[in-house]
Amino acid sequence: MHGFLASSVSVTCAAALALPLALSAPAQAGPSAVTSELAAPGSTQSLPLVPLTGERALGSAAPEQGLTRRDVRPFSLVGIVWDNPDSELHGRVEVRTRAAATGNWSGWQDVETHNHEHAADPDTAEGDSGRVRGSTAPLWVGDSDGVEVRVQAEVDERATTAGDSPLPRGLRLELVAPGADAASVGAQPDAPHTDAQPGLSRSGAQVRAPRAGALSAAYAGYAAVDTGRLDPTSATEIPELAPNVIPALSQQETERELLAERPGEQRVKPYIGPRPRIITRKGWGANEKLRERGFVYSKKVKAAFVHHTASGNNYSCSQVPSVIRSIYRYHVVSSGWRDIGYNFLVDKCGNIYEGRAGGVAKAVTGAHTLGFNTDSMGIAVLGSFGKSKPSASAVTAIAKLTAWKLGLFGVNPRGKTYLKSGGGNLYKKGKNVRLNVISGHRDGFSTECPGRQLYSKLGTARKAAAKYQGR
Template sequence: MRRFLASSVGVTCAAALALPLALPDPAQARAPAVTAEPAVPGSTQSLPLVPLAGTRSLGPAASEQGLPRRDVRSFSLVGVVWDNPNSELHGHVQVRTRDAGTTHWSGWQDVETHYSDDAADLDSAERASGHVRGATAPLWVGASDGVEVRVQAELAEGDERAGATADSPLPRGLHLELVDPGADPPRAGTRRAEPTGGTSVVEAAAADALNTEPVDAAAANAGLAPLGATEIPALTKQQTERDPATQELLAAQGSRQRAQPYIGPRPRIITRRGWGADENLRERGFVYTKKVKAAFVHHTASGNKYRCSQAPSVIRSIYRYHVESSGWRDIGYNFLVDKCGNIYEGRAGGVAKPVMGAHTLGFNTNSMGIAVLGSYGATKPTSAALKAIARLTAWKLGLYGANPRGKTYLKSGGGNLYRKGKNVRLNVISGHRDGFATECPGRLLYGKLGSARRTAARYQGR
């Protein structure tokens, strides 16, 4: 694996930060590979794929690669990565897993291969770091200790694609990533956020002296919650408008907002500490854009076989997959939503701030990404998840003067729909597919965005 160098772009919180860990490459033995002894619970096993029977003599040029059934350490999420982030995996990826502590194997499950569009922009420092890899979507399988995988190429004769040719039909460097999210963070003794007053940042920092995690992510939410809070509490619309943090943000924009701006009530948001983020994994510092003009709605394509009580584990797994396996500086999405309507802080830097994400290739500047946990091509999103999208966008877009039912212009950073530099007119609440040719956020979730726009506008008082 690899570790990040701190980015020269962005704002680094003036807090005591822990140095990132160095993670060695996995061993090549048949036993499960170990990347490192984690500083906190959770780990990633990275296993190189091999040509399957009948094609072994072709080595890296084999059109079918994978791993036969094998015992591994416990994991809950799987994905496949490869060396070149500009390569696409044209083919099928399927996995079978064995429930932990049993002899029961699942049937073959498909892994979504078109995932490179959930990524940092092509000209960003994050993309140019040299650490980024191509990757499939992650698939949540639950606690497992056995795995089998097969990857089969689809390449027409004479077809030439980056990293995949007739001599090498699959991207080079294919690895199976098995992610263990670790145990949920302990709830006993955690401090909850208070709407006003409460523990000061200095007092909370002293109380956190025994905590080995860096505190910059929590400090970025100063004014919304005390340091170490597991959630940011909901406010009414009136409380939100009068909240000092809201007024400070509007003032910092040199606000052109009207005297009583259209800002929806702030929803309850579970912080990174609340879902158990290991702050030692990500790159230090934060990167911001100027404002938030639009929200892109995604699905994680990780499957729907999770309980809402497992959502923090799913998010910790995606976080590890984005950072350790895919080479990103942090989790890509700014926010995540589960099917029970819980909202989670995603990429660090402050939930009210214009944090640069890695969610919509070509349109990460001046936007935010909201990912609903699950796959919504054939499954309807819950009403609770749709309400959460509406509440979150009504608040966050309202802080920056955006109308959820309106249109806006974003400049493309390059992609497969719009050339670099083109000003594109988009819905203020768009689906991922509006900025990139992809199935995301799934047909059935995409079809509900009109309702989410209307509801968000109503929350704003429009």
């Protein structure tokens, strides 16, 4: 029989990994020590957890660990990490924070745990890097300067009898400050497309010049990033030339650029949706020095996996660049990943954001669905959707994005496809799995992601995406 100190939190959504990261793990310091990564705008404070109540004599084997209320440097996002990414955190993680503006403390908030589905794909360089750590989902709390945390184990009496620790070793609280918004454009409602707006072909060639010549150099720079033809050692410098926003194109213009790129190959009118407006990495203020250099590509995009970030719904759309910068920093600095895991992110207002670097129109290998990162793309909707419904704008953005991106590769959003599993808890390695072209994370791995409410909207997104393609 199992005894429980706390109810377990269902597994949620985050990213599986692909490549090692050239960053060191947080320093292992005493209980009162704070380490920070200050080489770029924004920062990460890392605080080791300690046993709570009367369990202090057990040290790191204590079934309840945390930190009492304390003052800290300003932060906006929290998460918990631990040493071994193969260890699972079975239990409940709760935090409360003090708002910097008012000095008021929040109530206890759950931080959603997730486990093995958020590790490196088997037999990848990332799996042997030694830099990846186990981690919870991040939680956005807004501008704060005080924190309290408790982690309560779900105790297995048999494991306790055998002397095993009920919680993973090396638990640390990560407090992430996103840095200033000066370099980002912020979120905006979708702008109507016009044929006069500049466009980029999938190969990165400029299709139309902007009406004002000021953007020409910026788009040329972004085209270089999009093609991935540059020396990877210099790739971190290129996005400084990129535009903040890739504008929307009409369906006619989108078809025209695709046909121009593939003379002789595409002899019939393609099924492709109009390119949506996309806020680039520069637009949300990504610090390209954080991520690992270079890019990894698949041969094509055959499927899209939809996720939620499980970071909570307490954000405004004007805050989204800060939210994404915080998730990016948490993925890279705290969890040891090579870049943000998702290929794209969507907010509640329907804005679409470039995620993992390498080119929005290319088959960039992401880190989002363990076992199925090859030949797929990952779209994460900002928020938690186990109980809360996603906005209609977010579902529409998923449809528009998939209609365009899948259309570049000739894929029907309402169709089925086969992907070969890299290994996981639903499908063994090497198995060819038949999936919906637009699937939820839970279709490839046993997880609650993307949340029941968002998952129930995927049928709507499939129908709308096919309609945008003209099917």
